[in-house]
Amino acid sequence: MTHIPEVLPAPPEAGTEVSPVSGRPSSAPESVPSRRVQAFGIGAVALVLVPLALVLWALRGLDLGAVIGGVVGVAVATTGWLADARTPRRWSGWALLAALAGAYVNLALAPVVLVALVAVIACPLLARVAHRRFTAPGFDLAEIDVEVGFEIYRHQPARLRIERDRAVLALGRMAGGGHVHQAIPLAEVRFAQLGEIVGGGSWPLPGAPAIRLSEGPAVRVVAGQQQWIVNVEDPRLVAAILRRRQTAAWSQRTGPQDLDSWHALRKWATAQTTTFRNGKKSQSYRVLRPVVGFGFGVLGLMLLTMQIAGTTTTGTWPAGAAMLLVGGFFVVSWLRQRTRLHHAELQSLPPNSPPWGDLRPEVAPAPCWRPWS
Template sequence: MTRREHLPEVLPAPPESGTEARPVPGDPGAARESVPGRRAVALVVGGLAVVLLPAVTLLLGLGAVPVHLLVWAAAWVVVAAAGWLLDQRTPRRWPGWALLAAVPPVVVDLLVGVPVAVALLVVGPALAWVAWRRCTEPALDLAELDVEVAFPVGTGRLRVGRDRVVMAQSTRAGGGHVDQALPLAELALAQPGQVDADAWWPLPGGTGVRVRRGPAVRLVAGRQQWLLPVADPRLVAAIARRRATAAWPQRTGPQTVEAWHALRSWAVARTKTFRDGRQTQAYPAFRALVGFAAAVLGSGLLATAVGRGLTDPGVWVVGVVLLVLGGGFAVWWLRVRARLEHAELHALPPHGPPWGDLRPDVAPLPGWRPWR
């Protein structure tokens, strides 16, 4: 592969050379400087959803709940609370932790005849959703935080985290779609601007983003480049620039084209499955949900066996198998997620040419105008 040759797997590529870009006056942006009490309100509402309400729900049937079930449900509330606290940088997952905290208390209350507890299955995740939205409400102070914030980009979402920016697109027929990411530690350009006419910005691998006429942001990191339509490009650029100053390096390997092929093939295989005889998109995260469900059920069976002094080996075997299976699914997902995140950073093979013209004073596509 020479300097100006892309592998067929990543084509079509944008033009190698752009045209002169004339800066124009842009929208000053409507984002506020800050959201008062952002973190405090999010923590209080999230704690209410994940800790307090499940505990109160469990106390509704306190007089009739066997001790072993009470301990079992309380243990899962603690697990969910610990997961929520450790997952503070990813607010979009908070409703899931609230649901995990809600299920065991609801099951216990239903067993002793307290049907009102079912409301927690809706109230808890809803409050966690409110906390999520409050924590990521658009404002310039998001640049100083390390929480993931998402911006709509057509049918997908641009997720700006502490160390990376992820372009999460909607899935396509046939499956095998892998999100793409830019390492913020390598960010060279975060340029707000506008597109004067509808255009198409290709992404490596035959995908792309339809750029409608209007505001957009241009992101360059390493050899990769994105041109994405967003409602407030100044806000996106400001957050990306500030977080890039404190981002941890993300790019390690692969060092050869062969290793890159192996990594991409593995990632594509993990995101393919078959439904109704047709190949379609797979969602590996569902294995984590299955794992938690199996672990909750298995631990519940073991708690019942201990509390009631059951000697039937079948109950013990099923409980242990479900618990181990649940733990295995959770560990499997953590390992797969880590490698998928690694693959997201390597949409381009090593030692290849840059993705379009990366110069800040040049338009990578006709019609691009940076803002002053």
């Protein structure tokens, strides 16, 4: 059995025997004190206290109905943040949404509107601080159900993200796009091996640009028929998180059962990540969908709330309803697209594919790999 052309070039089928070398210890602490308290405390300031203070300040110059509308906007953003708490990299987006709700209520109040505009910048930055605190390196991350990101190689926009049930190689945005992130289900992880790269090299990915490997520490992950070798700063920490989450990960849904279905899924996923197709902009607008959806949805909901409270003219009914419908359409379409893309990311290899290189732990699948003892 051989690999199909769409995933070539593939690594060699058989590796070479190598002798383990001594590895360096991890620099990460066993735990980060008060990790959750500090992260959610800073997040609450960015998403609740500052936006809500702006809304309540509007009571000095506006009717109660406008303030209620602002409270609704902040409440929606806060609810989204709490529901999405496992993904700290998106906290800044929720903070921006809450700050915009507070700023919108104060648009007619000078000079408070200037303070509100400063908060639109400051709140996402505070949420970013909370994100970094929540994901600060520490072996207790293995026990926390939160997405963790690691830089995987230098000078390229790529990251290794470890989620609750899967690990993702996020390939970043490259010229023209068309490169689908690759993921492996953590439930299928056979082993996560510590090691290092000697002399540099590269590791191919099915149907995507190869990962450049720099001399230094790295981790090797084997899951099912798939295999990754990536540079990471602290392979002991990465391996510990992978091993612990593998024991509690949920099994992922099965993929396409035949080659034609796999081709159709990959073709669709590639189209969603392509910036330009045939000289025209892609119709997917992946980044704009959640921004437009949540922004219009919250604004429409605020307008309808203000209308119900009797503080706006009758003409705002259609405007608020239209914004809410448009926002809902974009949010639903984004969720559907994201769900299918997540499914496609797990299908980098077609059904019944042979192993991606030598999967034996005692051999090196690439000449530059050296396991640690």
